[in-house]
Amino acid sequence: MDDAAALRLGMGAYSGAVRPVGASGSGAAGETMLLWALGQPAAQRHNAFVHHAAHSLALDACGRRLSLLQSPSSMATPGVTGAVVWDSAFVLAKFLEHAVDSGRLDLRGARALELGAGCGLAGCVAALLGADVLLTDLPDRLKLLRKNVDLNVGGDARGSAQVAELVWGDEPDPELVDPPLQFVLGSDVIYSEEAVDDLLVTLKQLAGPHTTIILAGELRNDVVLECFLEAAMADFQVGCIEQEQWHPDFRSRRVALFILVKKPPLASQSDVPLPHFVMTHTR
């Protein structure tokens, strides 16, 4: 069976079609090869939805016009990446809206956390869709993040949004995971080989047996993605949500959407029902 052909219906709290990563035994290397060989990300338009020199970006979502403040000058500081919005944030935010509108996802009343939120687009949209979201990032990123949350998630939002510091690899405050999180979201957080280990430590700390992790990754560097997927597959079932499931106006072959759920402890894996596979050809 080849990876491009097998779709599974649903993973975690998402009931749409998901392509299991590594189902054919080709693992992380096979997945990155598939994404780069079939998608040809480098040939696609870079920054298709965003404009990094602008001080604010607009996006229509959830029946309103969102306004995302950016700090283009901060990007000159080495290591600062969250001062502007990245394409994968648009993809993830509009995917969430589309999946909710299509009945494949329900965020109402769900506890959610966004990792490396930057300007906070995905987390704000999740809150407008009904989730109670904690948007997190490094301490020096929180001022801009708070401004964007205040600007976009008002009192009439279906859910709520709060901002907190969370540094990957650090022990998270116990109240972050109690009660357990139903969703962990992240856009463009798989971008540096050095940060992959800490990111995975945090994902493992935050995820419980009923947590669905949805990550939108920019396909810039196959080595970084392969390194992330290989390590993630030790503890998580990993699926790829194909472009057909995304919002039709926000598709890009430079972005991939992954969904992760924690593997059950080894002793109970034999009790888990086999996934429902639908044989289909996606291309």
Ligand SMILES: C[S@@+](CC[C@H](N)C(=O)[O-])C[C@H]1O[C@@H](n2cnc3c(N)ncnc32)[C@H](O)[C@@H]1O
């Ligand atoms: C490429 S930006 C993406 C920002 C935003 N999610 C987006 O898609 O527009 C990566 C984000 O991860 C955050 N980040 C990087 N390393 C981190 C770490 N060790 N702990 C917490 N956040 C981190 C950065 O501050 C930044 O906001």
